[in-house]
Structure formats: structure tokens, C-alpha cells
Amino acid sequence: MSTITTRGDDLATLRASVTGDVLLAGDAGYAEAASCYNLAIQHRPAVLVVAADTSDVAAAVRFATTNDHPIAIHATGHGVARPSDGGVLIVMSRLTGVQVDPVSRTARIEGGAKWAAVMPLATEHGLAPLVGSTTDVGAVGYTLGGGFGWLGRRYGLSSDAVRWFDLVTASGEELRASADENPEVFWALKGGGGGSLGVVTAMEIELFPVTEVYAGNLLYPAFMARDVIRRWRDWSARQDERLTSSFVLMNFPPLDEVPEPLRGQSFVMVRGCWSGDLDEGAAIIDEWREWRPPVMDMFGRMPFAMNDMISQDPPDPMPAMVSTEWFDELEDEAVEVLVRAGLPEPGRPPMLVMTEVRHAGGAVKRNAAGAANDRGRSGELLLEMVGIVVSPHAGLALEAHLRHTRKALAPFVTGATYLNFTEGEEKQHRTASAFSPHHLARLQAVKAVLDPDDVFCHGFAIPQG
Numbered sequence: 001m002s003t004i005t006t007r008g009d010d011l012a013t014l015r016a017s018v019t020g021d022v023l024l025a026g027d028a029g030y031a032e033a034a035s036c037y038n039l040a041i042q043h044r045p046a047v048l049v050v051a052a053d054t055s056d057v058a059a060a061v062r063f064a065t066t067n068d069h070p071i072a073i074h075a076t077g078h079g080v081a082r083p084s085d086g087g088v089l090i091v092m093s094r095l096t097g098v099q100v101d102p103v104s105r106t107a108r109i110e111g112g113a114k115w116a117a118v119m120p121l122a123t124e125h126g127l128a129p130l131v132g133s134t135t136d137v138g139a140v141g142y143t144l145g146g147g148f149g150w151l152g153r154r155y156g157l158s159s160d161a162v163r164w165f166d167l168v169t170a171s172g173e174e175l176r177a178s179a180d181e182n183p184e185v186f187w188a189l190k191g192g193g194g195g196s197l198g199v200v201t202a203m204e205i206e207l208f209p210v211t212e213v214y215a216g217n218l219l220y221p222a223f224m225a226r227d228v229i230r231r232w233r234d235w236s237a238r239q240d241e242r243l244t245s246s247f248v249l250m251n252f253p254p255l256d257e258v259p260e261p262l263r264g265q266s267f268v269m270v271r272g273c274w275s276g277d278l279d280e281g282a283a284i285i286d287e288w289r290e291w292r293p294p295v296m297d298m299f300g301r302m303p304f305a306m307n308d309m310i311s312q313d314p315p316d317p318m319p320a321m322v323s324t325e326w327f328d329e330l331e332d333e334a335v336e337v338l339v340r341a342g343l344p345e346p347g348r349p350p351m352l353v354m355t356e357v358r359h360a361g362g363a364v365k366r367n368a369a370g371a372a373n374d375r376g377r378s379g380e381l382l383l384e385m386v387g388i389v390v391s392p393h394a395g396l397a398l399e400a401h402l403r404h405t406r407k408a409l410a411p412f413v414t415g416a417t418y419l420n421f422t423e424g425e426e427k428q429h430r431t432a433s434a435f436s437p438h439h440l441a442r443l444q445a446v447k448a449v450l451d452p453d454d455v456f457c458h459g460f461a462i463p464q465g
């Protein structure tokens with residue numbers, strides 16, 4: 001742990017000027033405030049500021065820049081790039097206000113609010129945000145990286161739905177970024193802004209009239225993986241944009257909290273969410289039921305408010321490692337690599353918990369040209385691989401497995417990166433591949449104006465222009 005050096009009585013001034021908490025290592029509440037959903041990643045800031053309002057954020061930024069400390073931003077720890085180590089960590093967990101306006105169909109969301117705080121307020125008016133697989137992630141952090149959820153092919157990424165952001169910049173100033181005010185900053189934040197351009201204290205997003213969906217999972221035995229994946233590839237390509245679907249190779253862990261028929265078992269799953277006429281949705285899924293009866297059928301009508309039931313991501317923090325790739329099409333050889341990587345070899349434990357390929361295209365791809373992260377959202381099929389780091393040794397093996405799998409997939413992928421599906425060093429190493437050269441140059445120009453000294457160096461790693 002590095003020790004904090006400050007000029008004069010800056011720390012005392014900071015303490016006196018913020019409404020929230022200023023914590024140093026060893027202080028009560030420090031470890032809890034810095035803890036991440038991903039337990040494999042640990043923030044170790046010299047000074048941690050739990051901001052209670054925008055002026056606390058601005059005070060923390062000024063304190064950091066005066067004392068030459070880098071700034072990391074923490075909402076939930078679902079998507080850390082470079083953890084804070086000896087700098088200033090601005091914790092957003094108290095900035096959780098949400099207001100929904102059913103008339104304008106918008107939600108105003110503070111910088112640390114999870115989607116879980118937005119969903120009930122929106123769905124009570126028959127409206128839905130472009131939330132992802134779990135409402136446990138921070139709405140702003142998710143949106144700054146794009147935000148691809150179960151309505152994605154129909155309405156686009158969450159970043160497409162933003163009306164404005166309120167941003168505290170490296171100089172400690174507050175600015176509004178929208179189509180009319182600071183439009184270039186607005187553009188940059190939508191897909192290029194994760195932790196690297198300033199602190200978003202609030203955003204306003206558009207909501208969509210989705211109440212009930214036909215959604216869920218069909219589980220087939222793992223030995224059917226190749227057949228199911230090839231069939232899904234052809235079937236999903238025929239579906240219109242009201243369906244966002246995926247296939248999943250799932251290795252349920254042998255843990256007590258996993259129900260008995262699934263515990264320790266492997267499956268290939270067809271997963272998705274249809275937001276059109278519900279009978280039409282049922283008919284589309286019936287094609288699978290008629291083809292081969294699944295061993296478990298969890299597809300059906302559900303309120304969109306129950307979105308989390310589709311992916312059933314684990315709610316409790318866990319030590320995880322993720323990686324990703326984009327395909328324009330899924331060739332048989334790539335299917336073979338995915339099946340071998342994603343399912344256990346006989347007699348051996350699986351390396352990955354989940355290997356999912358989501359059907360993107362649709363509005364995800366159509367809106368790409370205008371978005372900052374144009375390359376990072378332009379493919380048709382988006383792979384995400386997730387493994388659990390059960391020990392440091394297993395972590396090394398998992399890292400090697402992900403690296404080998406990506407190498408084997410190299411001939412079949414586009415080389416672009418969807419940054420929300422990366423964490424740790426990989427997020428920073430692959431940042432540039434989310435942007436076309438022209439968009440990267442625009443992003444660098446915004447970064448050069450907003451944060452010329454790269455104080456916000458813990459998020460997306462925007463290279464110096």
C-alpha cells in the first residue's frame with residue numbers, strides 16, 4: 001500500500017468540504033466501499049471518497065489533481081479495467097437517485113445507480129430501459145461501454161438511448177453533454193467513456209414501451225451442442241429484430257445453491273427474448289420444441305420486469321475472468337473450437353462456467369456508424385466466455401485457456417472488441433480495437449481537451465493522439 005502525500009492541509013480541506021466520507025486504508029468502511037462484484041479484482045486507493053453529491057465528486061477530482069493522484073471511479077466493480085492502487089477512488093454508491101417521467105418516457109439516473117433501481121420505476125409505467133443480462137450492474141457504467149441487453153436488436157445499445165450526461169471533468173468543472181451542448185463530448189461518452197473522460201454524475205435515457213415478453217431458456221444435453229449451435233445459427237439469422245437470442249454452453253457449478261437437476265451438469269441452451277406479439281413469439285420457440293424436446297423448457301411469457309430471469313446471472317460477488325470476440329458468421333470450425341473450449345473433457349472439470357454467443361446485428365449494428373465504439377458493436381455474433389478463479393493457480397490455467405481459445409478462434413473473428421465484455425488488463429489492452437481509426441482520433445481529441453494529463457487512467461485506455 002502506498003502512502004498518500006498531499007500538499008499542505010489538502011486532505012483536511014477535502015474532509016471539511018465533502019458531505020460524504022473520506023476514507024484511508026484501515027478506516028472503518030474502507031474495505032467495504034472499495035469492494036468489487038468481481039472478487040478477483042481489488043481497489044487499493046490511498047484516498048477513497050464516497051461521494052454524496054456532485055460537489056463531492058468535483059472536490060475529490062480537485063483534490064486528486066492538486067496532489068497528482070490518478071482517479072479511478074467505482075460503482076459496483078462489475079467491469080473494472082485497472083484497479084486503483086495508491087490514487088484516489090471516487091465511490092458512486094450513494095449517488096443512486098432515479099426519476100422516471102412517464103410522459104416524456106425518460107429516466108434520469110444518477111452515476112452510481114444500478115439498473116435494479118430503475119426497473120421497478122420504469123416498468124410500473126409500462127416502460128423499459130435497455131438493460132443487460134442483470135439489473136445488478138451500474139446503469140451508467142454499462143451505458144458508457146455501450147450496453148447490450150435483451151432488447152438490443154430491436155432498440156440498439158443503451159448508449160443509443162441517452163439524452164444527456166452530466167460530467168465532472170478533470171478540472172473539477174461540471175458540464176452537460178447532449179446533442180446540443182458539448183456534442184463531441186456527448187458522442188465520445190456513448191461507448192467510449194468508461195472511466196476515462198470524467199465522472200458521469202447523472203444521465204437521462206429514453207425508455208421503451210415493452211411490458212411483457214416471451215423469453216427464457218431451452219436446455220438440451222451437452223452432447224447435442226454441435227447440432228443445437230448449428231441449428232441456432234441458421235434459425236437466429238432468419239428472425240426479425242424483435243428477437244434477441246443466444247446459445248450458451250453452460251457448466252453449472254457443483255454448488256448447493258444450484259438446484260439438483262442442474263448441479264454439476266453441462267448443457268447447451270437456447271436463450272432469448274421476443275418483444276413482439278406473444279403468440280408469435282411462442283410459435284418461434286415452438287420450432288425448437290417440435291425439432292427436439294428440450295430436457296428443460298424455461299421459455300414463456302413473462303413481465304419484462306423479470307428480465308433477470310432470462311440470464312440468471314449470479315447475484316453474489318464472485319472471482320471471475322471474462323473474454324470476448326466478434327464473429328460476422330459462425331463457421332463450423334469456429335463452432336468446434338467453442339464446443340471444445342466451453343464443455344469439459346471427459347473426466348475433467350470444465351474450464352469455463354459459461355460460453356455465450358449473442359445474436360447482435362439489427363439495431364446494434366445499424367446504429368454503429370454514429371456511435372463512438374463503431375467497431376466494437378459492428379459484428380453479427382458476440383461471444384462472451386466466463387470462468388471462475390477458484391484459486392491463484394486455477395486463475396493462471398483459466399487465463400491460458402482463454403488465451404488459447406482466442407488464438408484458435410483468430411481466423412474466424414473480426415478482431416474488434418466489445419469492451420463491456422472485458423475486464424482487467426484486457427480491457428485496457430484492447431480498448432483501441434473498439435474504435436475505427438477515425439473514431440479513435442476523434443476520441444483522442446476529446447480526451448486531449450477534457451483530460452490532457454490522463455488523470456482518469458483507470459478506465460478505457462485511450463492512447464495519446
Ligand SMILES: Cc1cc2nc3c(=O)[nH]c(=O)nc-3n(C[C@H](O)[C@H](O)[C@H](O)COP(=O)(O)OP(=O)(O)OC[C@H]3O[C@@H](n4cnc5c(N)ncnc54)[C@H](O)[C@@H]3O)c2cc1C
Pocket residue numbers: 037072073074075076077078079080081092111112131132133134136137138139140141142143144145146147148149193194195196198199200201313314420421458459460
Ligand atoms: C454478471 C455480469 C453481467 C453483465 N451483463 C452485461 C450485459 O448483458 N450487457 C453488457 O453490455 N454488459 C454486461 N456486463 C458488463 C457491464 O455492463 C460492464 O462491466 C460495466 O462497465 C459495469 O459497470 P459498473 O458501473 O457496474 O461497474 P464498475 O466496475 O464499477 O465500473 C466499470 C467501469 O465503468 C466506469 N464507470 C462506472 N460508473 C461511472 C461513472 N458514473 N462515471 C464514469 N465512469 C464510470 C468505471 O470507471 C469503470 O471503468 C455484465 C457484467 C457482469 C459482471
